[in-house]
Amino acid sequence: MKVQPFHLAIPVSDLEKARRFYKNILGCGEGRSSEHWVDFNFFGHQLVIHQKPKEEISKSQNNPVDGKTVPIPHFGVVLEWDVFHEFASLLKAKEIQFEIDPHIRFEGEVGEQATMFFNDPCGNALEFKAFKDKNQLFAK
Numbered sequence: 001m002k003v004q005p006f007h008l009a010i011p012v013s014d015l016e017k018a019r020r021f022y023k024n025i026l027g028c029g030e031g032r033s034s035e036h037w038v039d040f041n042f043f044g045h046q047l048v049i050h051q052k053p054k055e056e057i058s059k060s061q062n063n064p065v066d067g068k069t070v071p072i073p074h075f076g077v078v079l080e081w082d083v084f085h086e087f088a089s090l091l092k093a094k095e096i097q098f099e100i101d102p103h104i105r106f107e108g109e110v111g112e113q114a115t116m117f118f119n120d121p122c123g124n125a126l127e128f129k130a131f132k133d134k135n136q137l138f139a140k
Helices: 015-025 081-093
Strands: 007-012 029-033 037-042 045-051 061-065 068-072 074-078 098-105 113-119 125-131
Touching: 007 015, 015 029, 015 037, 015 045, 068 074, 068 098, 068 113, 068 125, 081 098, 081 113, 081 125
Parallel strands: 007 045, 074 125
Antiparallel strands: 029 037, 037 045, 061 068, 098 113, 113 125
16 A cells, blocks of 8 residues: 555644754754644654644643553654664754653564654654664554
């Protein structure tokens, strides 16, 4: 199955701070924009940040996964194994504060994966991951 790009629109309380983060920290190319929203090429997918007052943005919750407290909701991208580790090193060099440091989850089990969580400057949780065997993305 050929994977099509997804479209995701998220709220941000500070459009310019979020714009700098996605553009300069994550390296996402900027597309169309207005004074209230900005499109980004988010690793081949369309991410749109929309300005919303902070009090209108709902708070996240969390769920335990493999001994870690995972923020809900969150979004991100599944990267190739080597790309994940290079990206994690780049983020560390840019002094990103991780909610969950880069680590291996489900080590030695079906679905073994590298994962990391961090927030954008407006509190949206992101997860980037890579599977040791990418054929196990949906394995039980």
